[in-house]
Amino acid sequence: MNDIYMDNNATTMVDPAIVEAMLPFFTEQFGNPSSLHSFGNKVGFALKQARKQVQNLLGAEHDSEIIFTSCGSESDSTAILSALKAQPERREIITTVVEHPAVLNLCEYLETEGYTVHKLEVDSKGRLDLDAYAKLLSDNVAIVSVMWANNETGTIFPVEKMAEMADEAGVMFHTDAVQAVGKIPMNLQDTAIHMLSLSGHKLHAPKGVGVLYLKRGTRFRPLLRGGHQERGRRAGTENAASIVGLGLACEQAMKHMEYENTFVKALRDRLQEGILQQVPNAFATGDVDNRLPNTLNIAFEYIEGEAILLLMNKMGIAASSGSACTSGSLEPSHVMKAMGIPYTAAHGTVRFSLSRYNTMEEVERVIEAIPPIVAKLRKLSPYWGENGPVENPDQAFAPVYA
Amino acid sequence: MWDYSEKVKEHFYNPKNAGAVADANGVGDVGSISCGDALRLTLKVEPETEIILDAGFQTFGCGSAIASSSALTEMVKGKTLDEALQISNQDIADFLDGLPPEKMHCSVMGREALQAAVANYRGEEWSDDHEEGALVCKCFAIDDVMVRDTIKANNLSSVEEVTNYTKAGGGCSSCHEAIENILSEELAARGEVFTPAGSGKKKQAAKKSDLVEIEAPAPAAASGGMTLVQRIRKIEEVLEALRPALKADNGDVELVDVDGKVVYVNLVGACSGCQMAAMTLGGIQQKLIEALGEFIKVIPASERPAVA
16 A cells, blocks of 8 residues: 655655656756756746746736745745835734744744834734734835744634735735635735745645746845846756646646545645544634635644554654654644644644645545544543543643653 | 654554553653653563562653653563663663664653652652753764753853754864854853854864863763873773774774874774774764763774874
């Protein structure tokens, strides 16, 4: 039996057709796109086509609004640092408590440099309070950076509305759309979003390539200066093969958009229903009515995520967890913490993220595999009795914490 | 994924002694805040002999927490309480053929559960005496609390001093930014300003605190007062103690030279050219650091600069 991959929010398989399209750019099409001769010229045309393909998926007005970068993190850093550099008199940033570390850790670093960072809180379903947001918008804010969809729960934020609000207040708006691009339709030309980050490897393109969308007319200061590549906005010889791959990946994502939002969504819904029907003391986290079609995050109470993943891995099932142990950090997932998920549940969260390569047969296999794994670990847990949690779990087991 | 040993996997997939022991007369409940892990150890002790007849565990935690718990119960069964208390967290880790640095606290949790259960059996109060913080140095598994406490206790003011006292930062050096940040905060707290060392050659010329040599840490004999001859004797003692282990593998080690903090050695016999040579040198370095109470670098004599 083949292994089952349900960790597509971490990274995706490169589509075989995309690998095929990339290969010539390592050998016969190896030229530098900046060169005049035909070796380079052809590559230049291929990049142009890729830029068009990305433009189409994003619904950008101009293809020159697409800047190729090395990854989502680079795009995030470029966007935020550009806004600060271009508007030195503005010393505040608005973001959320549930952003990806690519944004959060940068903001924390900027705090040490004297910037004020406002982090919007979320409720128990991971939703933002737009009134609180409106109050923070002012002439002191250099940039708002809010993710389009959350990587752990799939919860979708109303970034189009938030960008409108920022625009009216004269504030730049950036969105980290690494998880959203290719999974939900977007048409950036109709929005007030100034900048958007995406990452190739989340949509079946290779790792090491990303995009910063930069709306025409947005004031910009490059992160990497040097050569004239990307119209002087991102120096460095283009990662031609990967850019070609990303272009094709965008075209394919466009084609599969409906499939993603019907069939993949149905797989996800069946997975959720199948697991929650059989496993007591478990629940789906995040805003379940408003999330990415491929993402399911389940908290299994009284057991720990890494242990669940290791047993799943033994059964050939790949997923990920918000437990502290899997990351090597001190705390369980900052996203679960922000939603107020109790400690004993936050450590037991497992994220299943599907793709168009998953099948209903795989989903049924996972539904079969999970209940015995949870039961096995609960049998070891001091919080668990014969058939359910011990009475008053918090009092029955209150260890001395070091 | 973590790099777990086969032994860890074995104890995780098929844990021994899972569940509470019936008629237990010693119970220890402890947790490690840094992994959100928690462990209940139950012991059945024979009152006349104080021999542990049976041990069981219940663990809320990750793979290595479950494996450490399982290992602990296997190790203590049949031992007297006093014998069992001799088990260190390193013993638990060794029993499992090692744990990743981020997971060493799982073995600490096991040792603490044992202490707590024994205290419970003897009707004593047990209180935890160590605090745990975020991991700073991955090479030597040194956490934030340890670094801060050492800076405070010894008035440290440079990354080099922190390395000398705690070993943190003495390996790959990627944690130097984190150590500098901690130093900035701790120095600010005592009303001083942190000045980073220069780079390159200027680094060595940077002002060193004159407290280094005087207040060497407690765990080992201070080397500050030692003469060169005394230090070399001490180094020879350490190498002598390690020799039987090397000889068991048909190898040996000889001391070639000592230049400040750098110790040059030759690995001979089977050790010479062995793929494990780097690890062996690392082990020797570790023992020397502990014995001399200062940071020592062990380098193969072949890399010794030619004497002018």
